[in-house]
Amino acid sequence: MAADANDLVTLAIAKLYTGSAAADDGYLQRIVTGASKAANKFCGRLLAARNLTEIYDGDGDIELITKNYPINSITSIHIDSTRAFAVGSLVPATYYIIDDDKRCIHGILTLWTRGVQTIQVVYNGGEVAPIDADLELAALMIIDFWYKSFKDHRFGVSSVSVGDKSISYEKGIPKQAQTLLKNFRDGVTY
Numbered sequence: 001m002a003a004d005a006n007d008l009v010t011l012a013i014a015k016l017y018t019g020s021a022a023a024d025d026g027y028l029q030r031i032v033t034g035a036s037k038a039a040n041k042f043c044g045r046l047l048a049a050r051n052l053t054e055i056y057d058g059d060g061d062i063e064l065i066t067k068n069y070p071i072n073s074i075t076s077i078h079i080d081s082t083r084a085f086a087v088g089s090l091v092p093a094t095y096y097i098i099d100d101d102k103r104c105i106h107g108i109l110t111l112w113t114r115g116v117q118t119i120q121v122v123y124n125g126g127e128v129a130p131i132d133a134d135l136e137l138a139a140l141m142i143i144d145f146w147y148k149s150f151k152d153h154r155f156g157v158s159s160v161s162v163g164d165k166s167i168s169y170e171k172g173i174p175k176q177a178q179t180l181l182k183n184f185r186d187g188v189t190y
Helices: 011-018 022-044 133-151 175-184
Strands: 050-058 063-065 069-077 097-099 104-107 115-127 160-161 164-169
Touching: 011 160, 022 097, 022 175, 069 097, 069 104, 097 133, 133 175
Parallel strands: none
Antiparallel strands: 050 115, 063 104, 069 115, 097 104, 160 164
């Protein structure tokens, strides 16, 4: 299995962190991609930088908040009530700026005209490599947790008791990883 656009860490880094054998590379790559997608879902946005085309409703305000941040660059913005987004609907780059938090586009010489699905933004958004150390650590914690669950055949097992001793296993995203990911959740600006 090849690397995915969602992957927050490389297979090589995941191998170092988990101590996995070369024989597990295929499965570990699936875990890297799955853990990265789980982090995206937990945070409510795409975390790894990529080129995006998104359509927004215009609300007549000067601010347009993108779904996937930080905004690294803007290729084009079109405002078009017909939703054709043709050349004539292109908003000149001098008419807007990216806010300091890199989540919001401020119209300088334009308002985001009211209308349903009338604004098309083509941009690059998400965390650029190398990603934030806390985000990388959170991804690695999920990967390691899932990899060990795979190796120990713990999927579907919530607890094990032997004699007077009992072990309970976490499910999904480990709490320590959730704590780190909360800083990257949708609605949080940093």
